[in-house]
Amino acid sequence: MIDFYLQLPPLVQGLLKGLAVICVIFPIGGVCSMAERKVSAWIQGRPGPNRAIPPWFAWVPFLGKFLQRLGLFHVMADGGKMLFKEDPIPGHVNKFYFVLAPVLAMMPALTTVTTVPFGAYLDARGQVTPLGLANVDIGLLAVFAVASLGVYSLILAGWASNSKYPFLGGVRASAQLISYELSLTLSVLPVFLWVNAPGTAGTMSLARVVEFQSQPGFLGGMWFIFLMPVAALVFMISLFAETNRHPFDMAEGEADLVGGFHTEYGAFKWGLFFVAEYAHMLVGSAVFTLLFLGGWNPLPWVPLATVAGWLAALHPLLGHPIAIGLVSIAIFLAKVLALIFFFMWVRWTIPRFRYDQVMEMGWKKLLPLAIANLVFYMVAIAILQR
Amino acid sequence: MAAGTPVPREPLTFAERTYLPQILGGLKTTWRHLVTPKTTLEYPEQRPALPPGYRGVPTLVRDPHGREKCVSCQLCEFVCPPKAIRITPGAIPADAPTAHVEKAPQEFEIDMLRCIYCGMCQEVCPEEAIWLQNRYSTTGYTREEMVNNKARLYELGGTLPDEHLKWDRKKAAETAGNDRH
Numbered sequence: 001m002i003d004f005y006l007q008l009p010p011l012v013q014g015l016l017k018g019l020a021v022i023c024v025i026f027p028i029g030g031v032c033s034m035a036e037r038k039v040s041a042w043i044q045g046r047p048g049p050n051r052a053i054p055p056w057f058a059w060v061p062f063l064g065k066f067l068q069r070l071g072l073f074h075v076m077a078d079g080g081k082m083l084f085k086e087d088p089i090p091g092h093v094n095k096f097y098f099v100l101a102p103v104l105a106m107m108p109a110l111t112t113v114t115t116v117p118f119g120a121y122l123d124a125r126g127q128v129t130p131l132g133l134a135n136v137d138i139g140l141l142a143v144f145a146v147a148s149l150g151v152y153s154l155i156l157a158g159w160a161s162n163s164k165y166p167f168l169g170g171v172r173a174s175a176q177l178i179s180y181e182l183s184l185t186l187s188v189l190p191v192f193l194w195v196n197a198p199g200t201a202g203t204m205s206l207a208r209v210v211e212f213q214s215q216p217g218f219l220g221g222m223w224f225i226f227l228m229p230v231a232a233l234v235f236m237i238s239l240f241a242e243t244n245r246h247p248f249d250m251a252e253g254e255a256d257l258v259g260g261f262h263t264e265y266g267a268f269k270w271g272l273f274f275v276a277e278y279a280h281m282l283v284g285s286a287v288f289t290l291l292f293l294g295g296w297n298p299l300p301w302v303p304l305a306t307v308a309g310w311l312a313a314l315h316p317l318l319g320h321p322i323a324i325g326l327v328s329i330a331i332f333l334a335k336v337l338a339l340i341f342f343f344m345w346v347r348w349t350i351p352r353f354r355y356d357q358v359m360e361m362g363w364k365k366l367l368p369l370a371i372a373n374l375v376f377y378m379v380a381i382a383i384l385q386r
Numbered sequence: 387m388a389a390g391t392p393v394p395r396e397p398l399t400f401a402e403r404t405y406l407p408q409i410l411g412g413l414k415t416t417w418r419h420l421v422t423p424k425t426t427l428e429y430p431e432q433r434p435a436l437p438p439g440y441r442g443v444p445t446l447v448r449d450p451h452g453r454e455k456c457v458s459c460q461l462c463e464f465v466c467p468p469k470a471i472r473i474t475p476g477a478i479p480a481d482a483p484t485a486h487v488e489k490a491p492q493e494f495e496i497d498m499l500r501c502i503y504c505g506m507c508q509e510v511c512p513e514e515a516i517w518l519q520n521r522y523s524t525t526g527y528t529r530e531e532m533v534n535n536k537a538r539l540y541e542l543g544g545t546l547p548d549e550h551l552k553w554d555r556k557k558a559a560e561t562a563g564n565d566r567h
Contacts, residue, residue: 043416046426345420349412365404 017133021110028282029275030075032340038071039344049074082271090161090264097160102265102272105153108146109279115142116286117207119329120296121321122308128214130207131325139205140192143287144185147242150280151177154244154261157273161264169260172250172355176241179362180248184238186370187231190377191224191291197385206287210295214303221301225292230373232292234366239284241362244277246347250355285339286332293335296328304328441505441518444496445543446536452545453484453553455515458491462507462516470500471507486560487553494536498524517546 041048049071057064067073089095117132136142151174158170195212196202213223225232241248252260262273289295297303312319401407427434449455458475476492478485507516521542526532
């Protein structure tokens with residue numbers, strides 16, 4: 001099957017990969033929106049959405065009831081609603097850019113996913129090989145470069161809507177994203193300074209960072225969150241701001257901006273913004289997991305290769321590359337979903353910052369902290385690796 | 387503290403200015419709520435326990451003999467703040483056993499789209515014929531459906547115990563030759 005796939009023309013391969021991304025990201029976006037509703041409900045002492053169920057599922061004795069209580073069918077109800085709603089375009093908007101904005105929101109969201117490795121397997125030589133759609137050498141740089149394009153959709157949506165609140169939302173979004181992009185990028189530099197020891201081939205690959213975190217020894221198996229807690233903290237906070245999540249969702253700010261940049265949008269176009277937001281969250285969490293939480297390594301100091309050895313000892317079938325690949329994907333996904341839960345948990349815990357507080361925090365606190373952190377690790381790494 | 391003394395405002399400590407301890411405290415609180423059992427009543431399946439004296443849908447009741455209590459004095463119609471009640475009074479035929487009551491409603495309508503459940507009709511009724519009982523959910527597809535007529539009001543009301551039975555006493559007084567009870 002693999003051979004058949006590799007024999008296909010590159011264009012068809014790319015098309016298949018693109019379809020795979022869409023088929024994975026859209027359902028995850030839907031499930032995330034449901035998870036958001038559920039988490040908010042649980043935190044507020046409610047059971048949350050738990051009613052929708054198609055009759056043929058209701059006939060399944062326990063599973064049907066369980067899925068109903070979990071609200072799984074509300075995902076489909078919500079998604080279907082988006083598709084079948086009337087999709088009005090207000091008369092005062094610039095139609096071309098108005099329609100272009102949600103499309104533009106989806107593009108970086110779907111593109112960045114391809115550059116993130118999401119698992120690994122042991123090849124014939126026992127080498128840990130990362131799984132990913134596009135294993136590019138510039139890795140993180142590609143993610144940052146494309147992800148920062150996401151802000152254009154917000155600006156475009158705000159501008160094309162031709163009304164006050166969306167415009168203010170777009171302005172806020174652009175200012176905020178530019179401010180926090182700096183801290184975001186600066187906070188990961190120490191990680192790559194550490195990974196790219198002198199004398200080795202320089203790389204920005206995310207898979208290489210995970211590989212670095214799975215070395216033997218006390219320092220080698222240590223995840224970067226323990227080695228560089230400040231960098232992880234700055235990265236996390238910037239991630240909240242970059243994905244427009246609470247407490248930094250200035251761009252939406254329903255209390256002061258109605259709905260922010262998507263005020264004039266409805267139905268499926270609004271849904272695209274929504275999915276894009278969750279896709280950004282997903283990619284952000286994945287990058288955080290790869291950089292600071294050891295990627296597909298189950299525990300600190302327990303790399304995937306060790307677990308693969310245990311599994312192979314248990315049963316030869318479990319040592320098969322596909323089995324190892326599935327295990328690694330499960331571990332990675334569990335970490336990413338835990339981070340997404342954290343995003344939601346924070347959202348339903350704290351109120352939104354004021355806009356001036358957001359700016360002050362970005363420029364006066366986070367950026368100096370990121371620079372100080374970078375200088376500290378520069379000196380430390382220079383002394384250690386001399 | 388004496389009134390008017392300003393509360394001292396300490397400058398924020400460094401930890402407070404980072405927001406982080408407070409956010410962690412908040413996360414702890416919300417986590418506690420996340421894991422505690424939910425307090426929601428899942429309505430159509432679970433019904434609330436109604437306290438005594440609950441004011442639900444107004445109904446007409448019969449006395450323990452199964453006789454109509456309302457004498458169509460129309461006090462409830464007059465007192466009703468949203469004017470939800472409409473009574474058409476009627477005479478009781480002279481040959482009926484309850485002829486001494488003189489009047490009974492021919493039609494009695496309560497518009498549940500107007501009713502505000504204030505209970506004034508129950509309070510004003512000299513016959514204790516109208517009661518706000520435990521029913522709290524009324525639905526219908528049309529406006530007409532939401533108007534309870536006399537038959538429906540008696541169906542909802544049923545029979546309530548009565549301590550006075552004043553019309554029995556009046557009848558007894560009459561038969562004893564004392565018509566001024």
